[in-house]
Structures are given as structure tokens and as C-alpha cells.
Amino acid sequence: MPYLTDDPIDSDALVRSVLRNSDGAYVLFEGVVRNHHEGKRVESIFYDCYRPMAEKEIGAIVREVESQFPDVALAVLHRLGQLVVGDASIAIVASSPHRAESFSACRMTIDRIKETVPIWKKERGPDGEEWVGWQGKC
Amino acid sequence: MPYLTDDPIDSDALVRSVLRNSDGAYVLFEGVVRNHHEGKRVESIFYDCYRPMAEKEIGAIVREVESQFPDVALAVLHRLGQLVVGDASIAIVASSPHRAESFSACRMTIDRIKETVPIWKKERGPDGEEWVGWQGKC
Amino acid sequence: MRTMKVRLLFFAVLRDIAGTGARELALADGATARDVWQWMRESYAPLADYAQPPLIAVNEAYAAPETVLRDGDEVAFIPPVAGG
């Protein structure tokens, strides 16, 4: 199943895709477009992506996290394109027999994705638009 | 809004009840009836509850967690009665501008609920039924 | 010696043991929650071995076993909780 989509995320379907009868818990994380960033108002965000590489990078992260938490089943879906405030940009589900592993695996997955996966966002608001993270550094 | 219900949990509605335009993340935890417990097969669980006290206890936990994480909005819903494998028994949503607080607040909330809220479960399986936690201690 | 009445609530395993969810109990003035547990042990054979009471709630809040009860109080013994 691809990790990237151009469509709204169906988090219920994502949960169903991983939950097993032996699981007693799952943790769903969703990143959501919020109306502010570093003091500026945000109205929408455009997500750009190096798709084939991002698919590989997310796949590598999923395999790494699942190897660290053998009882956990993981699902990841990142949305691309133009999103508005309140839209979910990413959903991560971690399910496991006991809750501790689900929390840890879900947290580790989003942290890693934000570090290395080639996805970028351009924030748009009343003051204009800007690629996040680019200004002043490279 | 009550923290206890006899009906299936609508986690999407719970998310919508807390998510604000300023939130960039939420974490949803669901506890789910699993098909095993301490080596025994489980087919269903009956949840009993001291309802007015449980409402108060959960409310106190929600206020305590929200006071520790002032940027977090919390929602909790615990289902009671007869549940089968795969049914969600509890859902907790924590939303916040940044993800770290959502993870911490959600985790703290479920840990506290499991410690003090007067809810009990009777597991039923092919080997009979048993109140969890009672056998051998009081 | 004056007496009072309290309302006992039974949940989970205690409901099964008592065969009911609630009952009235007459107590001497000055009786504590621990005294009620003692009455429970004498009244219900499966509890005879449980010298220490489980957690106790008086009027929907956790209370110490030494809590002195008052007429009309609602007393519940809280077996090990297992919510979530």
C-alpha cells in the first residue's frame, strides 16, 4: 500500500488496515494544518514531495520501527497537494497487544518522518507564502 | 459531555469535539478488546462501572492533565457493557498546537484512568469467565 | 446506643458475591468503613479470608478505612479497577 496520497486521509480505514484480533490498543497520530506558524497566520499549506524517494524512505522507517517493536503493526499515510486549516496531512497508526509499544512506536515514526522524508511545505497566509525551513539556511 | 457511554464509540466525533484551528496535531488512543489475556483466550468482556463516581474521577483526571498541559484539549469516552474482540472500550483524544504535548497528555490520561477509575471487566472465553484483577488479591 | 443506616453498593465481583447491587445496612453510631468490611467478611463466605478491605468510596469519593460514617452515607468497596 502506498504511503503517499493526493486524497483526504481516511484514518478509520488506516486503523482497520492494521488492527489485529490480538491487539489491545492502538495509537493514531494525525498532523493537522493549523492556522499559525512562528507567529504568522496560515490559511493553507501546499505539500511538495519527491515521491519515489519518499515512498522508499517511509518504508525504511516503518521497517526500522517495526523491527524495534516486534509486537507493533504500523500504517502511515501522508497527504500531498493543497491543504487548508483543519485538514490532516499525515496519519500514523501503531497497534499492539499492550499500549506502551503503540505510543512509543507511533511517536518514533512521526519523529523520524519529519527528519528525513523528502516532503516540503509552502505555507500560505495573508502575508504571502513561504517554503518552511528554507529562509536563512540550506 | 459524559465520559461514559453504553454505545459504540465514534472516535471521529470525539476528535471533532476537541480539535481547534490552532491545533497542529492530535493523538487518539483506543483500548480494544483483544482475544487473549495472560495466556487465556478471550471472546468478550463485560465492563461494570460505578457510574457517578467514575464520571467524577475521569473529570478530575481530565482537569489535572489539562492543567499540566495548558495547550492541550482532551476528550475521553469509555464504553460499558458487553464488548467483543475488536470493540473499542475507551477512546482518548489529545490535541495541541505541537505534537509532543498531545502524546504526553494522551499517555498520562490513559495511565491515570487505569489506576483509579472505578470500572471493572469480566473476561469471558472458552474456559469460563473471571473478574480481572480479583483472583488472589483484593 | 443510637444507630444509623448506610447504603452499600456492590460492583463487579462483589455484586456477584452479594447477589445484589445495593442494600441498606444499620450500624452503630461511630462505625467506620472498616467496620462495614468486617460485616461483609462475616456475611459473605468468599470474603472471609480478605482481612484488608479493598479501596473504599464514601459518597462517590475515595475514603480511608477509618472514615467514620454518617447516617445516609453511600459506601462502596472498590475491587481492583480494570478500566480502559
Add this chain to the structure above:
Amino acid sequence: MRTMKVRLLFFAVLRDIAGTGARELALADGATARDVWQWMRESYAPLADYAQPPLIAVNEAYAAPETVLRDGDEVAFIPPVAGG
């Protein structure tokens, strides 16, 4: 001196700067990813001040700036990522 061709991919701010998402570039044999960044700085004024290249991907995997390119390689410079 033999030459080779690589395919450059531009994303995010680099796509805006380059005005396109991809182009071919002819390079001398033995050229590295860092050499391509040098060409980028000379070709696109907004990049002139960026002496250090951003992260680099060769054929869809992160690679060091000193990676020697081969004919047909796909090279992408990865501005600070901001997924999630």
C-alpha cells in the same frame, strides 16, 4: 574528455528558483554531486550565497556530496524537509 549526462530534479524552493521540475545536465567524467551544486550556484542567482549544498539524493537515496556521478544518474538536492 568524455562527458556524461545526469538528470536533475528540483523540488520545493529549488523548483521555484529553477522554474522547472527537472532538466538534463552534461558533466565531465568524474564529476561529483558537489560539482553539480557548484553549477547550481553559478546558474541560479538566489543560490549564490549557499556555499554548502543541502542534502543530496542520487537515484532516490541520500548520498554524500563527494559521490562521483555516473551517466544517467538522477540527482536531487533536498532542501530542509518539512513533512508531517
